[in-house]
Amino acid sequence: xxxxxxxxxxxxxxxxxxxxxxxxxxxxxxxxxxxxxxxxxxxxxxxxxxxxxxxxxxxxxxxxxxxxxxxxxxxxxxxxxxxxxxxxxxxxxxxxxxxxxxxxxxxxxxxxxxxxxxxxxxxxxxxxxxxxxxxxxxxxxxxxxxx
Numbered sequence: 001x002x003x004x005x006x007x008x009x010x011x012x013x014x015x016x017x018x019x020x021x022x023x024x025x026x027x028x029x030x031x032x033x034x035x036x037x038x039x040x041x042x043x044x045x046x047x048x049x050x051x052x053x054x055x056x057x058x059x060x061x062x063x064x065x066x067x068x069x070x071x072x073x074x075x076x077x078x079x080x081x082x083x084x085x086x087x088x089x090x091x092x093x094x095x096x097x098x099x100x101x102x103x104x105x106x107x108x109x110x111x112x113x114x115x116x117x118x119x120x121x122x123x124x125x126x127x128x129x130x131x132x133x134x135x136x137x138x139x140x141x142x143x144x145x146x147x
Contacts (some may be wrong), residue, residue: 014083021076036062094105 035057040047057065091099 010083010087014080014087017076017080021073021080024069024072024076027075031065035065060102066068 035055036058037051038049039048
C-alpha cells in the first residue's frame, strides 16, 4: 500500500484513506439503521412502528454483515495508522527558515537577472530601431539621388 511517495503524496493518500473510512462509517450506520427491525429496549417505551419484513435482514444475516462491517472498519483504521506512522518527520523550524532564506535570496537574484535581461532587450530594441530608421532614411536619399 505504501509506495515510495513524496510527502504531499503521502498526505494525500492519508486524506483519501480517512475519506474512505468516513464513507465506510456512514454506510455502516445507514445499514445498521435501515436493515433491522425495531426492538423494545425498555418496558416504559413501547415499540410503535415496524419495518416492512422485505426490508429487514434475518438476524443471522444481520449479525454476519455487522461482523463484516466491523472487520472493514478495523482494516481501514489499521491502514490509516500505518500511513500515519510512515509520514515523514517534519523538518526542524530553523532548517525550514534557513531553506526559505536561501530560496528568497535565489528569487531576488533571479529577479535581478530578469530585470537586467529586460533592460538589455529594451536597449537592443532601441539600437535595432535606430539602425532600421537610419537605413530607411539612407534608402530614401539614395532613391532621390540622380543617378
